[in-house]
Amino acid sequence: MNREEAKTVLLLYRPGLADxxxxxxxxxxxLAKHDQELARWLAEHGARQNALRAAFxxxxxxxxxxxxIISEQAALQKMAARRRRLAFATLAAxxxxxxxxxxxxxxFRPADDTFTVFRSRMVKIALRGYAMDLAxxxxxxxxxxxxxxxxxxxxxxxASLQPVKMIxxxxxxxxxxxxxxxxxxxxxxxxxxxxxxxxxxxxxxASVKSAPETDLPRLAxxxxxxxxxxxxDGKLYLLETEGTAPAxxxxx
Amino acid sequence: MSLNVDFESLVALYYQPLYQFAxxxxxVEADACDFxxxxxxxxxxxxxxxxxxxxxxxxxxxxxHREFLGARRRQTRFPHVELENAALDLPVVxxxxxxxxxxxxxxxxxxxxxxxxxxxxxxxxxxxxxxxEIAEILGVPxxxxxxxLARGLARLHQLLADVPPSKx
Numbered sequence: 001m002n003r004e005e006a007k008t009v010l011l012l013y014r015p016g017l018a019d020x021x022x023x024x025x026x027x028x029x030x031l032a033k034h035d036q037e038l039a040r041w042l043a044e045h046g047a048r049q050n051a052l053r054a055a056f057x058x059x060x061x062x063x064x065x066x067x068x069i070i071s072e073q074a075a076l077q078k079m080a081a082r083r084r085r086l087a088f089a090t091l092a093a094x095x096x097x098x099x100x101x102x103x104x105x106x107x108f109r110p111a112d113d114t115f116t117v118f119r120s121r122m123v124k125i126a127l128r129g130y131a132m133d134l135a136x137x138x139x140x141x142x143x144x145x146x147x148x149x150x151x152x153x154x155x156x157x158x159a160s161l162q163p164v165k166m167i168x169x170x171x172x173x174x175x176x177x178x179x180x181x182x183x184x185x186x187x188x189x190x191x192x193x194x195x196x197x198x199x200x201x202x203x204x205x206a207s208v209k210s211a212p213e214t215d216l217p218r219l220a221x222x223x224x225x226x227x228x229x230x231x232x233d234g235k236l237y238l239l240e241t242e243g244t245a246p247a248x249x250x251x252x
Numbered sequence: 253m254s255l256n257v258d259f260e261s262l263v264a265l266y267y268q269p270l271y272q273f274a275x276x277x278x279x280v281e282a283d284a285c286d287f288x289x290x291x292x293x294x295x296x297x298x299x300x301x302x303x304x305x306x307x308x309x310x311x312x313x314x315x316x317h318r319e320f321l322g323a324r325r326r327q328t329r330f331p332h333v334e335l336e337n338a339a340l341d342l343p344v345v346x347x348x349x350x351x352x353x354x355x356x357x358x359x360x361x362x363x364x365x366x367x368x369x370x371x372x373x374x375x376x377x378x379x380x381x382x383x384x385e386i387a388e389i390l391g392v393p394x395x396x397x398x399x400x401l402a403r404g405l406a407r408l409h410q411l412l413a414d415v416p417p418s419k420x
Binding site for chain 1: 259260263264267268271272275276281285288289292293296354355357358359374376377378380382383398401402405406408409412
């Protein structure tokens with residue numbers, strides 16, 4: 001490194017700072033120790049650097065700037081907090097509005113463990129298709145199968161239903177109770193794929209809320225089926241067939 | 253410097269140097285105040301994202317510089333000048349220059365520098381920032397910082413050499 005190169009490097013040198021840790025500056029400083037002209041230049045340069053530092057540092061912030069920054073920030077924070085509160089209140093109002101709207105739009109749904117729901121569900125099973133667990137014409141086998149599967153098996157068939165041909169049975173579920181489903185064929189012509197046209201569901205009455213208490217059959221039309229409901233010895237009986245009341249009366 | 257320091261303490265510590273830096277860039281008091289205030293406002297909103305507690309100072313100066321650049325909407329990129337090329341610009345400075353320089357002269361000379369050189373030179377003199385810190389604040393490599401400083405300081409000294417003697 002020659003003198004001119006050293007001057008170029010030392011142009012960036014600030015006395016008293018960590019600049020002399022820079023290897024290039026350190027080398028230039030070392031050269032200045034043995035070069036009088038460079039040493040003189042360095043001394044003048046150092047004085048200029050210090051004077052410039054001092055000159056720049058004469059810049060003073062306007063009075064009150066600090067206080068202004070702090071107070072404006074506090075005001076901004078207050079405004080932000082107010083906005084957050086407003087946003088929260090708006091959100092809460094929107095949620096309340098949605099809840100109200102939902103309550104008005106979707107009417108109160110009754111509990112789904114009532115007799116009406118039970119009857120509706122058993123009608124759906126008969127209408128939408130079902131698979132018989134046991135296909136047989138033997139009434140004893142059917143009763144035995146239902147007993148083995150812990151479904152109501154001690155049912156009593158009305159006298160007028162006893163001659164009707166049984167074709168099988170299945171075990172359905174209602175809440176936590178088992179429902180015996182006994183399928184009959186009355187002898188009427190059936191559409192292709194349909195096996196039965198008369199269905200009897202038996203369940204413990206206690207497991208169906210609001211179930212009738214009478215042993216006199218009560219008729220009701222549900223969908224395209226007609227149903228008859230009665231209670232006997234703690235069991236709820238639900239007989240279903242397609243058509244209207246005259247279609248089911250012969251079996252009650 | 254702990255990040256847990258409260259806002260008022262941070263302002264007390266840095267508002268003066270930030271203002272000095274902003275003023276050296278803008279040379280307009282109102283603008284310098286705005287940039288300083290804006291920097292602290294950004295700190296209040298985003299300062300918690302800073303994980304390294306030793307970077308608070310650099311973060312503040314970087315933010316102020318970015319705000320300044322954004323405000324100026326400058327489109328041109330800074331040219332990269334190697335340090336070796338700067339040797340040609342070494343000024344011949346009279347020995348008595350130092351005694352004739354005050355803040356007004358220094359700022360007037362700084363204002364005459366190319367914008368590329370103003371920020372590094374201001375950080376160099378105002379804050380005693382290391383080359384690494386200047387590089388970090390300006391977002392340029394350290395070699396670029398040194399080359400800009402070399403050219404900027406050479407030009408600054410040359411300008412100040414032409415300053416007439418102070419009446420005071």
